[in-house]
Each structure stands twice: as structure tokens, then as C-alpha cells.
Amino acid sequence: MLIAVSQQAAGDLTAAAARAAAAGAQLLLCPEMVTTGYHIGADIPALSEPADGPAARAMARLAREHGIALAYGYPERDGHDVFNAVQLIGPDGTRLANYRKTHLFGELDRAWFTPGERAVVQAELHGIRIGLLICYDVEFPETVRAHALAGADLLLVPTALMTPYEIVADTLVPARAYESQLYVAYANHTGRERELRYCGRSCVVAPTGQVLTRAGSAEQLLLAQIEPELLRTSRAENTHLTDRRPELYPDLVREGATA
Amino acid sequence: MLIAVSQQAAGDLTAAAARAAAAGAQLLLCPEMVTTGYHIGADIPALSEPADGPAARAMARLAREHGIALAYGYPERDGHDVFNAVQLIGPDGTRLANYRKTHLFGELDRAWFTPGERAVVQAELHGIRIGLLICYDVEFPETVRAHALAGADLLLVPTALMTPYEIVADTLVPARAYESQLYVAYANHTGRERELRYCGRSCVVAPTGQVLTRAGSAEQLLLAQIEPELLRTSRAENTHLTDRRPELYPDLVREGATA
Numbered sequence: 001m002l003i004a005v006s007q008q009a010a011g012d013l014t015a016a017a018a019r020a021a022a023a024g025a026q027l028l029l030c031p032e033m034v035t036t037g038y039h040i041g042a043d044i045p046a047l048s049e050p051a052d053g054p055a056a057r058a059m060a061r062l063a064r065e066h067g068i069a070l071a072y073g074y075p076e077r078d079g080h081d082v083f084n085a086v087q088l089i090g091p092d093g094t095r096l097a098n099y100r101k102t103h104l105f106g107e108l109d110r111a112w113f114t115p116g117e118r119a120v121v122q123a124e125l126h127g128i129r130i131g132l133l134i135c136y137d138v139e140f141p142e143t144v145r146a147h148a149l150a151g152a153d154l155l156l157v158p159t160a161l162m163t164p165y166e167i168v169a170d171t172l173v174p175a176r177a178y179e180s181q182l183y184v185a186y187a188n189h190t191g192r193e194r195e196l197r198y199c200g201r202s203c204v205v206a207p208t209g210q211v212l213t214r215a216g217s218a219e220q221l222l223l224a225q226i227e228p229e230l231l232r233t234s235r236a237e238n239t240h241l242t243d244r245r246p247e248l249y250p251d252l253v254r255e256g257a258t259a
Numbered sequence: 260m261l262i263a264v265s266q267q268a269a270g271d272l273t274a275a276a277a278r279a280a281a282a283g284a285q286l287l288l289c290p291e292m293v294t295t296g297y298h299i300g301a302d303i304p305a306l307s308e309p310a311d312g313p314a315a316r317a318m319a320r321l322a323r324e325h326g327i328a329l330a331y332g333y334p335e336r337d338g339h340d341v342f343n344a345v346q347l348i349g350p351d352g353t354r355l356a357n358y359r360k361t362h363l364f365g366e367l368d369r370a371w372f373t374p375g376e377r378a379v380v381q382a383e384l385h386g387i388r389i390g391l392l393i394c395y396d397v398e399f400p401e402t403v404r405a406h407a408l409a410g411a412d413l414l415l416v417p418t419a420l421m422t423p424y425e426i427v428a429d430t431l432v433p434a435r436a437y438e439s440q441l442y443v444a445y446a447n448h449t450g451r452e453r454e455l456r457y458c459g460r461s462c463v464v465a466p467t468g469q470v471l472t473r474a475g476s477a478e479q480l481l482l483a484q485i486e487p488e489l490l491r492t493s494r495a496e497n498t499h500l501t502d503r504r505p506e507l508y509p510d511l512v513r514e515g516a517t518a
Contacts, residue, residue: 103502119507139499141400141438142508149510167437167468175434178426179400209426240398243362246512248378249401251408253505253512 021066038160060093099132169201178209280325319352358391428460437468
């Protein structure tokens with residue numbers, strides 16, 4: 001499966017979807033809160049929408065028009081709660097999965113969002129098992145491991161990563177792909193929002209740890225192949241998932257065991 | 260605390276201990292199985308020794324002579340079992356901790372060693388809480404997380420990392436330090452043993468993710484400061500350990516949950 005990653009400022013996805021589809025991509029990943037912007041503070045409640053609201057319907061139309069699956073971040077309203085969410089829409093416009101960020105990042109997130117309560121949300125697309133995470137979530141190896149143990153082949157991670165946290169894109173994301181033997185696609189914003197400067201560096205990393213494609217700081221559309229055969233050969237050589245010793249780490253899931 | 264990391268071939272530690280002590284280091288970390296060589300196959304059983312055997316007594320003398328703590332890998336015999344172990348000896352020659360590798364690496368390890376059954380072995384030295392892991396162990400984020408949750412400030416990781424696994428030294432080790440907010444010191448072999456070519460790249464990484472010092476492929480003695488104040492400031496800024504949501508990852512410790 002060919003996937004595209006749109007590193008861009010928040011706003012319209014039409015151009016990215018058209019370019020990705022023209023390039024033959026079957027899935028387009030966009031950044032966190034791409035529909036509204038991430039660092040928009042008090043505007044978040046008013047701009048939040050249900051998972052099947054107007055923004056979702058516009059995305060479904062865009063997906064159908066280009067015959068391409070779309071994964072995009074948006075602020076999701078559900079009753080009185082607002083979640084920092086990512087939705088995956090199939091090429092026929094069907095909503096395949098919706099994930100709510102479980103690890104909120106500092107006051108930027110905590111001031112506005114309710115944390116999600118489900119760590120592993122996955123869907124199948126063209127025979128590839130896809131998992132969803134958002135930004136700070138991927139800094140926790142536990143989240144990626146939980147996806148891998150639940151069968152994920154490809155993690156889609158919309159993000160809003162700012163300077164000086166380049167280490168996340170450059171080091172943590174490749175580590176996640178290798179240690180949990182799956183593909184990770186990571187889509188960041190560009191430019192500035194208020195005092196934040198996004199660092200770009202979107203990427204797609206293979207389970208071998210190889211960075212297949214990496215953006216700089218400017219707007220860019222990345223393309224990468226997700227190859228089931230590479231998943232098989234890499235997992236046969238790098239047996240981390242079967243060499244784990246879950247009986248030895250009981251404290252990892254003990255509540256209150258945070259240092 | 261100033262620490263030294265000896266990237267070297269297996270063999271004598273006298274020169275490294277003397278140089279480290281002369282540089283003012285309070286602790287010297289040496290590679291996996293440094294007393295005997297790592298890739299020595301059928302020689303392992305005969306060269307294995309109890310944790311308080313002749314090699315340990317020689318190390319205790321060396322530690323006392325130079326007033327420096329020593330951490331070194333060796334094959335440990337205990338009854339009919341042989342473990343791939345690392346021992347930490349204090350500057351007065353006292354044995355402070357002994358850890359047996361829990362995650363065995365392929366046939367190179369499995370053909371000769373019994374796996375250890377205790378994931379977290381720690382000791383205190385000069386006010387720094389030190390944890391011990393060996394080589395393949397550190398590729399599992401769970402092991403480092405378990406140490407961090409148990410209060411580790413500094414992980415000592417003797418290794419025998421061969422080409423083409425540079426990704427472990429270059430990417431996974433820095434990721435571990437940052438995601439679990441502790442120092443990691445990683446000491447590799449140099450040169451060849453039979454068909455293996457060791458890739459060097461020993462390092463010390465700070466909890467900020469900064470690589471404080473990094474070797475090439477040749478023999479080298481690295482020096483780095485472990486600063487309690489940096490641990491405090493880095494953990495105050497990078498709150499991964501307190502932002503974990505242990506209730507969301509139950510499958511991480513479910514036996515048989517290996518993918």
C-alpha cells in the first residue's frame with residue numbers, strides 16, 4: 001500500500017488529497033488538529049464537532065472524490081467533552097475508526113481536552129492493520145507496544161511537534177518502529193501558531209528502523225510503500241515481540257507506580 | 260559523579276581502571292563478558308565463575324587499588340546454570356549488585372545461558388541510584404521503564420553489539436534515556452570475534468536525550484558527568500514518568516500476549 005503524509009499548516013486538505021491520489025497513494029495522513037489548527041486555545045470548544053459532524057462529512061466527500069483513505073486530526077465534541085481526536089475515513093467515505101488522544105501534553109492539551117480512555121483503536125485497510133495515536137502518545141513506548149501486541153502493521157500519528165522537541169521525530173519515532181516491529185507514519189505541522197514554531201520532520205519509518213522518507217521544516221507531501229513482505233522478514237529477524245518477558249514487568253501496569 | 264566507559268576488546272581491565280581513576284572517574288563501566296570474550300561458544304562453561312569467584316576477587320582488588328567502582332560483564336556459574344551477568348563492585352571492593360541478563364539474544368546467548376529471572380537489580384553509589392542491564396535487554400523499553408519506576412538515575416549497560424545493529428546504539432539507547440528520564444551508559448566491544456564484527460559506538464546519554472559522549476569503532480575511554488541537578492530539571496520539564504497511564508496498557512504484562 002502506498003501512503004502519503006501531508007506535512008502542512010492547518011487548513012484545507014483538498015490539494016494534498018488530490019496530489020496524493022494522483023501519485024497513486026491509497027491513504028493520506030494529515031497532522032493533529034489539521035482542520036482547525038492546534039494552538040487555538042479558547043477557540044477549541046466552538047470549533048469542536050461530533051465524529052460525524054460537518055468536517056467529517058466534508059472529509060468523506062473528499063475521500064470518495066479521490067478514492068483515497070484519509071486520516072486527519074480534529075477536535076471532537078461528545079456531549080460536554082472535547083477530545084483531541086484522529087479519524088480514519090475509507091476511500092468510499094466510510095468512517096473506519098476514531099481515536100481520542102489518551103496522553104495529553106501539558107497545559108496546551110489539558111486546558112481544553114478530556115483524555116481518551118481507549119489506548120488501542122485499530123482498523124483494517126487493504127489488508128494492513130492500522131493503529132491510531134496522536135503526538136505525545138507516541139513518546140510512550142507502552143502505547144506502541146500495546147498496538148503491536150494487538151496486531152498493528154502501521155501506526156498513523158498526526159502530531160503538532162514544536163521546537164525544541166526534534167528528538168521525538170528524529171529518535172523516538174524510529175525507535176518505536178524498530179522495537180515494536182511496525183511501520184510508523186508521523187505527520188507534523190509547519191510554520192508557526194502564536195508562540196509555537198513547528199519543527200516539521202514528518203517521516204515514515206519501516207520496522208527495520210530505516211527512515212523511508214523524512215521532511216525538512218517546509219510544507220511537503222511524503223510518499224512511502226507499506227510492504228507486508230518487509231513486515232514478515234523484519235519480524236523474523238528482529239524477534240523483539242516474541243522475546244518479551246511480560247511476567248518480569250508487573251510494575252508497568254501498576255497504578256500509582258509512576259516514579 | 261564522573262563515570263568512565265571503557266570501549267575495548269575482552270581482556271585486562273587494569274589499564275582502563277588506571278586511566279579512569281587518573282581522570283577522576285568514580286565508576287568504570289566495561290563491556291558484556293569482558294573478562295572472557297563474548298563470542299567464545301563452547302569455552303563459556305569452563306570459563307564461568309561464581310559471583311564471588313577468582314575474577315570477582317581480582318576485580319575487587321583492582322577497585323580497591325584505584326579507589327574506583329567497577330561494573331563488568333562475565334559468565335556467572337551458579338550450580339549447573341551459567342548466566343550472562345554483570346557485577347558492580349564498589350571502590351572498597353565490596354560487591355554491590357549482580358544482574359543476570361533476562362532477555363537472551365538468539366542462539367549466541369541461548370545456546371549457553373540460563374535467562375535471569377529478576378528484571379530490576381539496583382544499587383546506590385555516591386547518592387546515585389544505579390540499575391544494571393545487559394545488551395539486548397535495553398532494546399526492550401519495558402526493562403528501562405521498570406528501572407525508572409524503581410527509581411534508577413543511571414543505567415549501566417555492558418554490551419556486545421555487532422554490525423549491522425548500529426541502530427541500537429545510535430537510536431534506541433538515546434530514546435531510552437529520554438523516554439524514561441535517566442542517564443544511560445552503554446559500553447561495547449571493539450574489533451572482531453570469529454565472524455562477529457563489533458560496531459563500537461559506546462555512549463553516555465543524558466535524560467534530556469543529549470548524547471554526552473560517543474565512541475567510534477576503536478578502543479576508547481569515554482568520560483561523562485552524572486548530574487543529579489540535571490536529572491531534576493529534565494524530569495520537571497519532561498514529565499513522561501508521571502504522565503503514563505498504566506491502567507490503559509494491561510496487555511503489556513499478560514503472558515502469552517506476545518504478538
